[in-house]
Amino acid sequence: MENLFVNIAGSLRIMFEHMGLSPLLSDTALMVVKILAILLFIIINALWLVYMERKVAGYIQCRPGPNRVGPKGLLQTTADIGKLMSKEVVIPKSADKVLFLLAPALIFTPPLLVFMVVPFGENMAAVDLNIGLVYFFALASLSTVIFWMAGWASNNKYSLLGSMRVVAQMVSYELPLIISIFGIVMITGSLNISEIVRSQENMWFIFLQPVAFLIFFIAMVAEANRAPFDLAEGESEIIAGPFTEYGGMAFALFFLAEYTSVLLAAFMTATLFLGGWLAPFGLTFIPGWIWMLIKVYLMIYVIMWLRWTFPRIRVxxxxxxxxxVLLPVSVANVFVTGIGLKVFQMMGW
Incomplete structure (x- = not known):
């Protein structure tokens, strides 16, 4: 599959050049194809994760989950889409109409751009940047602006308070999230995500950096606004937060964007700490992209397990x-990692 991905990309580039396109236009057209493929992958997974979460919630809480629409309720998500598409998007009279409609339209942009540097397998990243980690953190932070835009444009006090809580939460947890990765960068000496995966051939970083793994995972769950950190939608306090005034497909885009963030969190956790596409126990006869998906969906299950087990915490x-807690511990982990690397250098290991 990895070689097939490379061959398809090469064939498309040759086809664009035969069509008379310049090298720049050929690369641009190829990039557009990659973006559309990633967008299709994200949408299909987001739709599946809605169904998966309902089944996981039903299992944990001793309920059947969706079981009426289609076999095993598989068409329930399709029915929900039809319902949401048929609903009118009502714009409040005093809202900023341009920003109000722009926020749900842009909410998919940051995760879509971040997925461009995520390796789905060996040589299966759309763009293999040398500063992939810097790109990841820079783009992932843009979601904060979009949530604030939605709350501000609604001209609703509940929406504004909800967006303020989202901004405070995301800014607070981005610091330990970033610092937790410093240990990995110190060990590998690289910001290239694919190189970080290859550095785990002998041992995954979850064993070398267990504290960093816990901090990164918790911070990513908070960044995705998932329980027990889903303060954006504290129904008992601020109704639905920045999404209060949104209905129909405008709300659905925010809803699906949450699952896209969950997918991204699982991919980055699997890539940075679980060896990415590398096979465990020498089971290399199974393709690397399958191992990646197994690890990703294992992390997604854990994230859903947490949501339906623990209650929301106070702001x-x-x-x-x-x-x-997280910030001091992440800084301490960097110091301990530095000391450990120095000791290894002195011992000649």
Whole structure:
């Protein structure tokens, strides 16, 4: 599959050149094809994850989950899409109409651009950047602006308070999220995501950096606004947060964007700490992209398991945990990693 991916990309480039396109236009056309393929992958997975979450929730809470629409309820998500598409998107009279409609349209942009550097397997990244990690953190942070845009444009006090809580939460947890990766960068000496995966051939980083793994995973769950960190939609406090005034497909885009963030969190966790496409126990006869998907869906199951097991925490508890626990521990992990690397160098290992 990895070789097939490379061959298809090469064949498309040759086809574009035979069509008379310049090298620049050929590369641009190829990039557009990759973006569309990634977008299709994201949408299909987001639709599947809606169904998967309902089944996981039903299993954990001793409920059947969707079982009426289609075999085993598989068409329930399709029915939901039909319902949401048939609903009118009502724009509040005093809202900023341009920003109000722009926010749900842009919400998929940051995760889509981040997926461009995520390797789905060996040589299966759309763009293999030498500064892939920097690109990841830079683009992932843009979602904060879009959530704030949605709350501000709605001209609703509940929406504004909800978007403020989202911004506070995401900014707070981005710091330990970034610092937790420093240990991996120090060990590998690279910001290239594919190189980080190859550096785990002998041992996955979850064993070398277990504290960093926990910090990164918790922060990514918080960045995705998932329980127990789903303060954006505290129904008992602020109704539906920045999404209060949104209905129909406008709300559906925000809803699906959450699952896209979950998918991205699982991919990055599997890539940075679980060896990415590398096979465990020498089971190399199974293609690397299959191992990647197995690890990704294992992490997605854990994220769903957490949601349907633990209650939402208060906003003050969330902020205290981020600033007083995760941030100091992530900084301490960097110092311990540095000391450990120095000892290894002195011992000649």
């Amino acid at each position: 003050d508890q969330l902020m205290n945990f981020g600033w007083k």
